[in-house]
Amino acid sequence: MSDMNLTLKVWRQKSKDQKGCFETYKTLASEHMSFLEMLDVVNEKLERDGKDPVAFDHDCREGICGACSMVINGSPHGPEKATTTCQLHMRKFKDGDTIVIEPWRAKAFPVLKDLIVDRGAFDRIIQSGGYTSAATGGVPDANSILIPKERADEAMDAAQCIGCGACVAACPNASAMLFVGAKVSHLANLPQGQVEAKTRVQNMVTQMDKEGFGNCTNHGECESSCPKEISIKFISKMNREYLGALSHVQKSAAAE
Amino acid sequence: MASSPKLNSNIPEGDLKDKWQNRLAEYKLVNPANKRKHKIIIVGTGLAGGAAAATLAELGYNVESFCYQDSPRRAHSIAAQGGINASKNYRGDNDSIYRLFYDTIKGGDFRAREANVYRLAQISGNIIDQCVAQGVPFAREYSGYLANRSFGGAQVSRTFYARGQTGQQLLLGAYQALERQINAKKVTMHERTEMLDLVLVNGQARGIIARNMVTGEITKHVADCVILATGGYGNVFYLSTNAKGCSASAIHRAYKRGALMANPCYTQIHPTCIPVSGDYQSKLTLMSESLRNDGRMWAPKAKGDKRPPNEIPENERDYFLERKYPSYGNLAPRDISSRAAKEACDEGRGVGPNGLGVYLDFADAIKRLGKQTVKERYGNLIDMYNRITGEDPYTQPMRIYPAVHYTMGGLWVDYDLMSNIPGLFVTGEANFSDHGANRLGASALMQGLADGYFISPHSVSNYIASVKPGKVTTDAPEFAAAEKETREKIKRMLSINGKTTVDEFHRRLGKIIWDKCGMARTKEGLEQAIKEIRALRAEFWKDLKVTGGENELNQSLERAGRVADFLEFGEVLCMDALHREESCGGHFRVEYQTEEGEAKRNDEKFTYAAAWEFTGVDSQPILHKEELKFESIHLQTRSYK
Numbered sequence: 001m002s003d004m005n006l007t008l009k010v011w012r013q014k015s016k017d018q019k020g021c022f023e024t025y026k027t028l029a030s031e032h033m034s035f036l037e038m039l040d041v042v043n044e045k046l047e048r049d050g051k052d053p054v055a056f057d058h059d060c061r062e063g064i065c066g067a068c069s070m071v072i073n074g075s076p077h078g079p080e081k082a083t084t085t086c087q088l089h090m091r092k093f094k095d096g097d098t099i100v101i102e103p104w105r106a107k108a109f110p111v112l113k114d115l116i117v118d119r120g121a122f123d124r125i126i127q128s129g130g131y132t133s134a135a136t137g138g139v140p141d142a143n144s145i146l147i148p149k150e151r152a153d154e155a156m157d158a159a160q161c162i163g164c165g166a167c168v169a170a171c172p173n174a175s176a177m178l179f180v181g182a183k184v185s186h187l188a189n190l191p192q193g194q195v196e197a198k199t200r201v202q203n204m205v206t207q208m209d210k211e212g213f214g215n216c217t218n219h220g221e222c223e224s225s226c227p228k229e230i231s232i233k234f235i236s237k238m239n240r241e242y243l244g245a246l247s248h249v250q251k252s253a254a255a256e
Numbered sequence: 257m258a259s260s261p262k263l264n265s266n267i268p269e270g271d272l273k274d275k276w277q278n279r280l281a282e283y284k285l286v287n288p289a290n291k292r293k294h295k296i297i298i299v300g301t302g303l304a305g306g307a308a309a310a311t312l313a314e315l316g317y318n319v320e321s322f323c324y325q326d327s328p329r330r331a332h333s334i335a336a337q338g339g340i341n342a343s344k345n346y347r348g349d350n351d352s353i354y355r356l357f358y359d360t361i362k363g364g365d366f367r368a369r370e371a372n373v374y375r376l377a378q379i380s381g382n383i384i385d386q387c388v389a390q391g392v393p394f395a396r397e398y399s400g401y402l403a404n405r406s407f408g409g410a411q412v413s414r415t416f417y418a419r420g421q422t423g424q425q426l427l428l429g430a431y432q433a434l435e436r437q438i439n440a441k442k443v444t445m446h447e448r449t450e451m452l453d454l455v456l457v458n459g460q461a462r463g464i465i466a467r468n469m470v471t472g473e474i475t476k477h478v479a480d481c482v483i484l485a486t487g488g489y490g491n492v493f494y495l496s497t498n499a500k501g502c503s504a505s506a507i508h509r510a511y512k513r514g515a516l517m518a519n520p521c522y523t524q525i526h527p528t529c530i531p532v533s534g535d536y537q538s539k540l541t542l543m544s545e546s547l548r549n550d551g552r553m554w555a556p557k558a559k560g561d562k563r564p565p566n567e568i569p570e571n572e573r574d575y576f577l578e579r580k581y582p583s584y585g586n587l588a589p590r591d592i593s594s595r596a597a598k599e600a601c602d603e604g605r606g607v608g609p610n611g612l613g614v615y616l617d618f619a620d621a622i623k624r625l626g627k628q629t630v631k632e633r634y635g636n637l638i639d640m641y642n643r644i645t646g647e648d649p650y651t652q653p654m655r656i657y658p659a660v661h662y663t664m665g666g667l668w669v670d671y672d673l674m675s676n677i678p679g680l681f682v683t684g685e686a687n688f689s690d691h692g693a694n695r696l697g698a699s700a701l702m703q704g705l706a707d708g709y710f711i712s713p714h715s716v717s718n719y720i721a722s723v724k725p726g727k728v729t730t731d732a733p734e735f736a737a738a739e740k741e742t743r744e745k746i747k748r749m750l751s752i753n754g755k756t757t758v759d760e761f762h763r764r765l766g767k768i769i770w771d772k773c774g775m776a777r778t779k780e781g782l783e784q785a786i787k788e789i790r791a792l793r794a795e796f797w798k799d800l801k802v803t804g805g806e807n808e809l810n811q812s813l814e815r816a817g818r819v820a821d822f823l824e825f826g827e828v829l830c831m832d833a834l835h836r837e838e839s840c841g842g843h844f845r846v847e848y849q850t851e852e853g854e855a856k857r858n859d860e861k862f863t864y865a866a867a868w869e870f871t872g873v874d875s876q877p878i879l880h881k882e883e884l885k886f887e888s889i890h891l892q893t894r895s896y897k
Contacts, residue, residue: 014808015808015809030534030536032533032534033534033536034538034644036538037536037537037538038536040536040538040759041536044757044759044760046803047757047758047801047802047803047812048755048757048801050801050803051803052803052804053803053811053812055809055811057326058500059325059330059332059499059500059501060330060332060334060335060499060500061499061500061538061539061541062335062497062539062541062542062640063640064334064335064421064423064424065325065330065332065334065335065499066329066330067325067326067330080643082639083643087640087643087644088643089643089644089646091646112470112809113470113808113809116326116809118326119326119327120326120327120447122327123327123328123329123435123438123445123447126329126431126432126435127435127436127438127439128439130432130435131390131391131432131433131435131436132389132390132391132432133436134386134389134390134433135311135314136307136310136311136314136386136433136709136710136713137382137386137710139385139386139388139389140385140389141385142344142381142384142385142387142388142394142402143344143346143401143402145388145389146399146400146401147396147400148396148400149396149397149398149400152393152394152395152396153393153396155391155393156393156395156418156419156425159393159418159425159428160419160421160424162424163327163329163330186391186393187391190391190393192388192389192390192391193391
């Protein structure tokens, strides 16, 4: 097992209202460690020295809860494709490396402390329409709704989103369109989601704008930084759904 | 044996298959116009908690929902990979409610309550219907119908799945239903808020004390009743497949307020996890049981065989599950498969750097089905393995070793999922549940959603309608007293200013419990463990080091509170394991095994659920027994041979 000497430049910020700055730490890491385990070691040393450890969000540590939210050397979740920070392993780095670690940067995701941001905006977007209004009970047998395999597979491709926010952090406009597009497309692909499709896309887009996310200008950074490789085609799908919903609204207004 | 008077399981009258219908008919209802006058606190937003919050709010109640994560969507149900069981019999392979019930009782080694398990099997089909209506993208056949796969402990194909992310998709379904109710202002959501105590007023559960994890503010919350859906206690082992934030704190706090803790010794060690690589290891990663549909577990026949796996010829490999359990083969249940893997390693036939590993091999599956099919079925899991270990399972077998995964024990509840404290309901993994001494794969999601969507909403309504909990506010002296205790505990942890970090204490506790109360337990080991835990607990309160203050985001302080509870809970776990002088399911006492090394139950003495009553931190809890009656299935030796 080879150990490596690393220099970390970590964003430290006491609280939402205080100014932050980079602090430098030296540490030793094994190539088998996960990135977060490397930070655990740094933090335990800080604690032993009576210093405030680096606060970061994490939970499942297996790439599915979406809690991780670090920008590593400029890339959300770091250099490895299709990988969350918790699954990034130190064998991707080498002895002598300097690693810069920052929180997600976006107006809609204010920093709470160090590397922790508030992603409540994502929940509020889902609240505005990211569901089917099926109350518990009174639903038909599961096999009475047939769904072609390709449709179900595509819905699943979109539904895989873990809501981490890397797409926003990667986008030069801090746009949330990949996140919103994924949920809109997941539900619009399924017959169960069709009934509310038009109001859903309008409400979610309205909420997204209200939260202060930017627009899409086709950089594609969101797709390339997405740990679940959600395709940018879902943004196009959302745009089509949105236009369809708008023309529907105009038509019904004209009819009245 | 008669059950302790303290434990009224409250099982409905009637034939097994009519019990739930009978109970539903008996339940009192709350008039729709009156529901909005009642409030329910639900702690935890996983499948059990999220589903109950959404459903109770849909019914018209006001719900206050709590989670420690930054969003309810991150609860650890999200990590369940393989699938969810339901007795739909869509494959026409002769599955039925009875067969799912039978498999679950047998899988649990005859230590679960028949009536609960039968109800679970009855409800299982409704869950799939509900999730499909929500838009959960389950796997489909080309015909458009739902697909199924097989799982351990069953000879039918009844598991529904969404690639290797079934838990994620089911949780997002419940989460979206919950968000809909937040939007409708029927649920008040408290994210990044941790429950630190349960408040009882006049003997009824009426509220909680919580801490805002961003500001450190301590808050009091009152309601008509409280549901704990706070998950399992696997992290008492330090290393487990649980999320880092999972803890026993909520159920342990309730235990200290008088709720009985049942069968804590039933812990599930999952056979297929990625082995430990070093001291810095912070968690263990599960490789889904579904991999055993096509992967074959083996170890070299010879001790200390250091050759790379591909150089070990076929006749020098021991496919130990196929050899020992020919009728179930690689799909033997988890407890049995884990012990078989451990046995191979104990004999010196383990693989990998520290000899704590066996192989899970896909070479035959790739030969039979082609790499593409294997990739379609398990691609995301294989990629995950590759990311973590740097090894490629398409060209060399995975190395796996058992790890703590799920806990069958938890707070004791009656048939209505209410604990012995009136108004305290406990659901999902947090209760002692329907899995007996061992849970079958793909049954945790089933139980969480059955409790959340279909059982607790009705039993809670009945409680409110029949007990009519009166008006109480957070001004009641019980709230002030609980708040004071909570603040004092926080201050105490911050003021020790010793030398040892929280994680160091947690690692040491985990090692004691893994070594002495893990896959093989003995009387001497458990007695030793209890002594060591007591000593470690004393040290914790003398030498703990927590930096920072109480009125800020302080992750060390959060962890310290959880580890303080684990240091007490771990002792109850070992005491339960010590008292149960038999082997069953996930509880294997070395002294009680057959000549072939299989678990040997003692039905005469131990056909009961053990429920422990708190009497003080350093004193022996009181044991209460609930007798388990098997009326529909005869007690028999569990065999998968």
